[in-house]
Amino acid sequence: MAGDEAEDWTGLPLVVAVDAAGHAAFWPAARPLPAGWRTVHGPCDRAAARAWIAEPGRRPGTLPDAPRPAWGVSESVPARLARLAAAAPDRPAILFGAETLTRGALDARARAIATALVTRGVGAGDRVAVALERGPLAIAAYLGVLRAGAAYLPLDPAYPVGRVHTMLADAGIRHCLTLPDLAERLELPAEVARHDTERFARGGTDGIALPEPAPDEAAYVIYTSGSTGRPKGVLVEHGPGGALPRHRRGLRDGRDRARAARPLLRL
Helix, strand or coil: CCCHHHCCHHHCCEEEEEECCCCEEEEECCCCCCCCEEEEEEEECHHHHHHHHHCCCCCHHHCCCCCCCCCCCCCCHHHHHHHHHHHCCCCEEEEECCEEEEHHHHHHHHHHHHHHHHHCCCCCCCEEEEECCCCHHHHHHHHHHHHCCCEEEEECCCCCHHHHHHHHHHHCCCEEEECHHHHHHHCCCCCCEEEEHHHHHCCCCCCCCCCCCCCCCEEEEEECCCCCCCCCEEEEECCHHHCCCCCEEEHHHHHHHHHHHHHHHCC
């Protein structure tokens, strides 16, 4: 997302960090500390951090480490987008050729896509294929799937039809975000519901509450190239910090865990 690194992070939750030389600094709670620094207070807002460090007796070299929760301080990717969009809806989020999509517009499209999926029964433990050309619509689709609580399977429309069908069957896909012409080109199986992504993105949200993914829930499915045999699917979890680190597990194991958890996660 364009401009994210330059955002005014002083309005975000902060930690007070110190180094071995006795220097103290404020740091965004959602970001890893630089090497040699440790957290001694927080997360909290900027005013609270200033008040804490101004108290008498606060000497960096004598302060114990403060615990940093693995999840909750940081945000999931969809939650982060929602917050950034609310704070600065007109800031650019995507620059693609001559097209610029703002944070607010991207968030609105993602929410609309998520709402359309949720109303069709998609939720935690499900997987949704995304078969779109690269561009803003594909990014909105990925985010929309995450906002619905599901995991996405990216499909390159240039893939051979046989490879696409193998991936769809192996991942247990029942829904596909695509466009009518791409669906025809890929000869999507009849058991896979074809959803017009552009139409979904123009829809409303109808006040439907969208889920917040847990760190151990699947975010997306990625397949190996298959150059040495049958392509193998790997689930990537959201993970702590909302940055989608590669917390991988086998697809079969992930499917079993998701199936068992689905009744609870949909409450």
